[in-house]
Amino acid sequence: MIPAAFDYVRAGSLAEAIDLLRRDPDGTKLVAGGHTLIPTLKLRLASPALLVDIRGVAEMKGILVGEDSIGIGALTTHAELLASNALHQVLPIFRQAANLIADPQVRNRGTIGGSLANADPAADWPAIVIALKAELEVASASGSRRxxxxxxxxxxxxxxxxxxxxxxxxxxxxxxxxxxxxYRKIRHPASGYAVVGVAAGLRVNVGVAADVSIGVTGAAGHAFPGDVAAKFLAGKALSQGNIEEAARLQSAATECLSDRYASAEYRASLVRTEITRALLAVAA
Ligand SMILES: Cc1cc2nc3c(=O)[nH]c(=O)nc-3n(C[C@H](O)[C@H](O)[C@H](O)COP(=O)(O)OP(=O)(O)OC[C@H]3O[C@@H](n4cnc5c(N)ncnc54)[C@H](O)[C@@H]3O)c2cc1C
Incomplete structure (x- = not known):
């Protein structure tokens, strides 16, 4: 299909992008990799009057591994996250997850910011930023917030x-x-998106789960923290029985989506098995 007519501007800076957005927020769409937005326009699910191309905005690119925190520009592509050795050394989950996203063509163009802003319920990065307790920096004409x-x-x-x-x-x-x-996921066989995906973090102290952090995607309307499982397991012995019980409790507490590919019952079962497998993997 052919999109409705729109104007197109390339923003040269973050300030310019913000200014263009400010003038008509509801009639304007930012385009990053375009991997979701362009099909959306073609299907006429969105018909913005103006597209602001932000790919040239240097302030929104790159990976900075600092002593206390890691900063990732929203325009960083999946391929750049996969390739970064500095990031891999502190957070190998990024390479692991990027490798599971679609194919090289999609990874070369799709951005982490586009994926997070789009909030597809089956996208991978939302589970990971939740498990990593990340903060997302957003900016507008009135300032920035996290x-x-x-x-x-x-x-x-x-x-x-x-x-x-x-x-x-x-x-x-x-x-x-x-x-x-x-991070692990059960992939949809056609799209590669997560039917259910789980990011799990674990710190063990003398056989006890000292710190547990879980993000789940694909299961529900949006990615969410696996707090029920994390709360159950924290401070307990890291036995297979405790891990399985934590996963069971999280599954029982989750209202799962149902669609033509996976019923809510099947997704709930995947929440249980994928949390179990992810925790056993980090515990090993
Ligand atoms: C064939 C195919 C397979 C895929 N498989 C997977 C997969 O397995 N796992 C997965 O997680 N993803 C998958 N994706 C999604 C893809 O990886 C991208 O993450 C996704 O398309 C969005 O990123 P983008 O940079 O292309 O965003 P765009 O398409 O450019 O933008 C998406 C939306 O976000 C908004 N937006 C973009 N950037 C910003 C910003 N910085 N601030 C505010 N709003 C913004 C846009 O206005 C638009 O509404 C797949 C996509 C395709 C086409």
Missing amino acids: VAANDFFVDIFSTALEPDEVLVAIHIPRPAADMRFT
């Missing part, structure tokens, strides 16, 4: 972003050196 990843995903394709706000960067507190993370 939103905890836990609070960012509101509903299907819906986030805490206001129509005049740009997602600028993702900030991740540097985890303790002995905190290990993993």
Whole structure:
């Protein structure tokens, strides 16, 4: 299909992008990789009057591994996250997850910011930023603010972003050196998106789960923290029985989506098995 007519501007800076958005927030769409937006326009699910191309905005690119935190520009592509050795050394979960996203063509163009702002309920990065307790930096003409990843995903394709706000960067507190993370997903066979995906972080102290952090995607209308499982397991012996019980409790507490590919019961079962497998993997 052919999109409705629109005007197109390339923003040269963050300030310019924000200014263009401010003038008509509801009639303007930012385009990053375009991997979701362009099909949406072609299907006429959106018909903005203006497209603001932000790919040239240098302030929104790159990965900075600092002593206390890791900053990732919203325009960083999946391929750049996969390739970064500096990031891999502190958070190997990024390479692991990026490798599971679609194919090289999609990874070369799709951006982490576009994925988070789009909030597809089956996208991978939302589970990871939740498990990593990231903060998302957003900016508008009235200034900038940070939103905890836990609070960012509101509903299907819906986030805490206001129509005049740009997602600028993702900030991740540097985890303790002995905190290990993993990501795993059951892929939809056609799209590669997560039917259910789980990011899990674990720190063990003399056989006890000292710190547990879980993000789940694909299961419900939006990615969410696996707090029920984390709360149950924290402070307990890291036995297979405790891990399985934590996963069972989380599954029972989750209201799962149902669609033509996976029923709510099947997704609930995947929440249980994928949390179990992810925790066993980081515990190993
Ligand atoms: C064939 C295919 C397979 C895929 N498989 C997977 C997969 O397995 N797992 C997965 O997680 N994803 C998958 N994706 C999604 C893809 O990886 C991108 O993450 C996704 O398309 C959005 O990123 P983008 O940069 O292309 O965003 P765009 O399409 O440019 O934008 C998406 C939306 O976000 C808004 N937006 C973009 N950037 C910003 C910003 N900085 N601030 C505010 N709003 C912004 C846009 O206005 C638009 O509404 C797949 C996509 C395709 C086409």
